[in-house]
Amino acid sequence: MSLAFRIKWxxxxxxxxxxxxWSVAVFLFLVQLQGFDKTVDQFEGGINLYVSFTHTIIKGTVVFYVLIYHFAIPAIMDRRWGKVSVQVIAFFTVLTIYEYYWTFFVHRSDRESAGNLSPDSFFITTTILNIASTVISYFVAVAICSNVIRRIxxxxxxxxxxxELAAIKYQINPHFLFNSLSLIYTKTYKSNPEASQAVHLLSEIMSYALEDWGEQGIVPLALEAEQIKKVIQMNQIRFNNNIKISYSEDIQLKDAKIPTLTLVTLVENAFKHGELHDAKNQVxxxxxxxxxxxxFLISNKKRNGPKELSKGIGVNNVQQRLNLMYGSTHTFTIKEDENYYITEIVINI
Structure with a gap:
């Protein structure tokens, strides 16, 4: 993230x-430790007391807000340590220049009135405070990120x-279903090989959908791609091998993973609403x-004529799962006009 950010108020x-x-507590502690008059005198008294105190609180708030929410949390969540480190150094450089100008030229009427504080002492003190602020912000960010990950x-x-509850609501007992599909496959294997193949593909896709893929339900990308090819093959059988599909894959990252059925859902959506027989506008x-x-990119020309009813649950579910799983490290883009529908997913691993 850059410094051009929107504040979370x-x-x-x-x-x-x-x-x-905290600042009030420190001030009261100093009053208790060295007396009211001496403490006020450190701030030069009068209006300078209020100006300095207000400046300290506002500056401290801004510093910790930026360090926590725009440096530490992105670095922890997105693993962008190098980029964030450069931003932190630039931030503290600007902050130190500002502090120096404020201390020696704005808050004090002249440099002599700055008391015993020398530029060397100023830079040493400022560096120590900057390091302390960074460490505190990091541990606060770790706590926030841990809480966010837990909630996710x-x-x-x-x-x-x-x-799972939705699946239970709409499905027949899986064992009964698979036994029935197996029976249909066996009965049609010789008499209608194409129908038999469609039943076999359906059985494999449903087995994939009902499999327990762990707590987060993620699968290897290559396995999800295999299911997409089965969905394509099933639809080719359904439409007598007359649908126009352009499919390409280049999976070089063998450990790439994706939430199960994420891409399959979008492919099924294209088959449901897309024009499947136009050679010039293939899916x-x-x-x-x-x-x-x-x-992942899928595009289709919209089908003319009556449309199948849809509540948009599938696409919304995909968006929600990707947001929960990948947060700011992914983008989900839908481009739509009167004739075309394009969906693109980009995930930074």
Whole structure:
């Protein structure tokens, strides 16, 4: 993230309140330790006391907000340590220049009135405070990220449970279903090999969909791609091998993973709503996984005439699962006009 960011006002106000209470507590501690007059004198008294105190709270709030929410958290969540380190150094450089100008030229009427504080002492003190602020911000960010990851896991569990309940609501007992499909496959193997093959593909796809893929429900990208090819093959059988499909894959990352049925859902959506018989406007499916990135692109021309009813649950579910799983490290883009529908997923691993 760059410094051109939108402020999260709730988090900013929380830091402001905490830092404000901390600053008041420190001031009262100093008063208790060395007396009111001496403490006030350190701030030069009068209006300077309020200006300096207000400046300290606002500056501290901004510093901790930026360090936590725009440096530490992105670095922890997205593993962008190198880029963030450069940004932190640049941030503290600008901050130190500002502090130097404020201390020796703005807050003090002249440099002599700065008391015993020399530029060397200023830079040493500022460096120590900057390091301390960075360390504190990092541990706060770790706590925030741990809480976010915990909530994401809980949300994924809830989504998985909802999906399982929905499957139970609409499915027949799987064992009965697979036994029935096996029977149909056996009976039609010789008399109608094409229909038999369709039953076999359906059985394999349903087995894949009902498999327990662990807590987060992620599978190897190559396995998801295999199911897409089965869906394509089934639809070719359904439409007498007359549908126009362009499919390509380049999966070089063998450990690339994807939430189960994410891509299959989008492919089925294209078959449901797309024009499948136009050779000039084929349904195009592209899967690529290389250079630490997964790209998935599917485009189709919209079908003319009556449309199948759809509540958009499939696409919304895909978006939600990707958001929970990958957060800011992915993009999900839908481009649509009167004639075409294009969906693209980019995931940075």
């Amino acid at each position: 709730k988090e900013f106000l929380v830091i402001f309140l905490i830092y404000g209470i 896991k809980e949300q994924l569990e809830r989504e998985k449970l909802k999906a 195009s499916i592209e899967i690529m996984a290389r250079n630490s990135k997964i790209n």
